[in-house]
Amino acid sequence: MASHSSSNAGATVAPPRAPDLSTDELQRYSRHLTLPEFGREGQEKLKAASVLLVGAGGLGSPAATYLAAAGVGKIGLVDFDRVEASNLQRQILYSTSDVGRPKLEAARERLTDLNPHVEIETHDVRLTSDNALDIIDPYDVVADGTDNFPTRYLVNDACVMTGTPNVYASIFRFEGQVSVFATEDGPCYRCLYEEPPPPGLVPSCAEGGVLGILPGFIGTLQATEVIKLITGIGNPLIGRLLMVDALEMNFRTLNVQKNDDCPVCSDNPTQTELIDYEAFCGIPSSDSSQNGTDDVSQIPEISVQDLKQRRDDGDAPFLLDVRKPHEADIADIGADQLIPLDELEDRLDEMDAEPGSEVVVHCRSGGRSAKATEFLRKKGFDAKNLAGGTLAWSDEVDDSVAKY
Incomplete structure (x- = not known):
C-alpha cells in the first residue's frame, strides 16, 4: 500500500525514498x-x-x-x-x-x-x-x-x-x-x-x-x-x-x-x-428484461437491423429523432421528424404521428430516446426505442453515417 499524507498548505504525498537520477x-x-x-x-x-x-x-x-x-x-x-x-x-x-x-x-x-x-x-x-x-x-x-x-x-x-x-x-x-x-x-x-x-x-x-x-x-x-x-x-x-x-x-x-x-x-x-x-446516480440497470412495461429500464426496443429490414420490406414505422438539430446535421438516418427531447412535451401536438400509432424513437446512443419513448407510451403511442441509436446504425447498418 502506498503511503499518503497531506495538509492544506504545501500538501505533499509521501512516496518511497527518492532514487538517484541517471x-x-x-x-x-x-x-x-x-x-x-x-x-x-x-x-x-x-x-x-x-x-x-x-x-x-x-x-x-x-x-x-x-x-x-x-x-x-x-x-x-x-x-x-x-x-x-x-x-x-x-x-x-x-x-x-x-x-x-x-x-x-x-x-x-x-x-x-x-x-x-x-x-x-x-x-x-x-x-x-x-x-x-x-x-x-x-x-x-x-x-x-x-x-x-x-x-x-x-x-x-x-x-x-x-x-x-x-x-x-x-x-x-x-x-x-x-x-x-x-x-x-x-x-x-x-x-x-x-x-x-x-x-x-x-x-x-x-x-x-x-x-x-x-x-x-x-x-x-x-x-x-x-x-x-x-x-x-x-x-x-x-x-x-x-x-x-x-x-x-x-x-x-x-x-x-x-x-x-x-x-x-x-x-x-x-x-x-x-x-x-x-x-x-439514478441510472437504471441495463440488465433488466424488456417486458413492455413503462419502466425506463424495461421499455420496448427495436434493433437497428430490424428497423432496416422493415424499411426494406416497405413496413417502416414512424421514426422520431429527439436529438438537437446540430446533431442531425452530423448524422442522419432518415427520421420522419425531429423534436428535441427537452421540447417534446411542449411540442407533442406537432407530431406527425397519432396516438396509438407505432413510433420508433432514436438519438445518438439510446439514452435520450429511452426517456422519450417512456413519455410517448404514457401519452398513448405504441413507442419503441431504437437500441444504440445512430452509433449502432453506423456500426451495424451503414458505416457512412458519421459517429460523433
Whole structure:
C-alpha cells in the first residue's frame, strides 16, 4: 500500500525514498533542476511517485503526456475504449493511424516513446466498486478525468477510503473545473456535490459538445496540481474549486469547505464501503428484461437491423429523432421528424404521428430516446426505442453515417 499524507498548505504525498537520477535524466530534466523551488529533490520525488489516471480520453491525454514528460516514475492508466475518429479533435495521445486500436495500447506506445524512464501500467477494465480499491490503493495520487457521475463518485469514495489524494477535473462545452479532493484535512467531491444531478439533466460531451482545446487546457492544470502534490511546491487547490470559462477567458475560484456531516470523509462517516454508483446516480440497470412495461429500464426496443429490414420490406414505422438539430446535421438516418427531447412535451401536438400509432424513437446512443419513448407510451403511442441509436446504425447498418 502506498503511503499518503497531506495538509492544506504545501500538501505533499509521501512516496518511497527518492532514487538517484541517471546522467540521461539529469540532462532530460535540466529545466526542472534549475528551478530553485524544484531542483534535484523535486525531480527525485517525481521519479519515486506513482500516479493513476482514471480515463485516457480528453483530460487523461494531456495529463498523461505532461506527467510522463515531467518524469513521474509510474503512471497507471484505466480505460477500456478503443480510439475513434471523433476522439482526435481533443485526445492528443492518439493519431489517425491509431483509430480502432485499444486506447491503452496506443497510449503506452506514445508515452514510452516520449519518456522511456517512466513505467506505464495499464488497467484495461471498467472501474467498478469491485475493483476500485485494489486498483487505486497502490498509487500515491489519482487524477480523475472521467466524464460520468457514477465514476466520479466512485473515484472520490475510493480515494477517501484509501487515503489517496484525488486531483479532479471536468469539462463541458467551453467550461472546466479543477480541484484537489480527499486529502487528509481537505474536502472531498461529496462535500462539494453531495448528491448527483438527476439523470439526463447534464448532457454528456458527446451530446453537448466540447471545444477541442479545452481538455488540453484543463488537463494540463490537472497535471500541474499532481506535480505540486508530489513535490510539495506551491499551494494546491485543496479547499478551492477553480472554474474556467474559455469563451470569456474568465477564471473564478470558489472556496469549498469540508462538510462535517459528509457521509464519506467526515470523522464519523455513515458510508464505509463502496456502493452501487449507478443506482446512487439514478441510472437504471441495463440488465433488466424488456417486458413492455413503462419502466425506463424495461421499455420496448427495436434493433437497428430490424428497423432496416422493415424499411426494406416497405413496413417502416414512424421514426422520431429527439436529438438537437446540430446533431442531425452530423448524422442522419432518415427520421420522419425531429423534436428535441427537452421540447417534446411542449411540442407533442406537432407530431406527425397519432396516438396509438407505432413510433420508433432514436438519438445518438439510446439514452435520450429511452426517456422519450417512456413519455410517448404514457401519452398513448405504441413507442419503441431504437437500441444504440445512430452509433449502432453506423456500426451495424451503414458505416457512412458519421459517429460523433
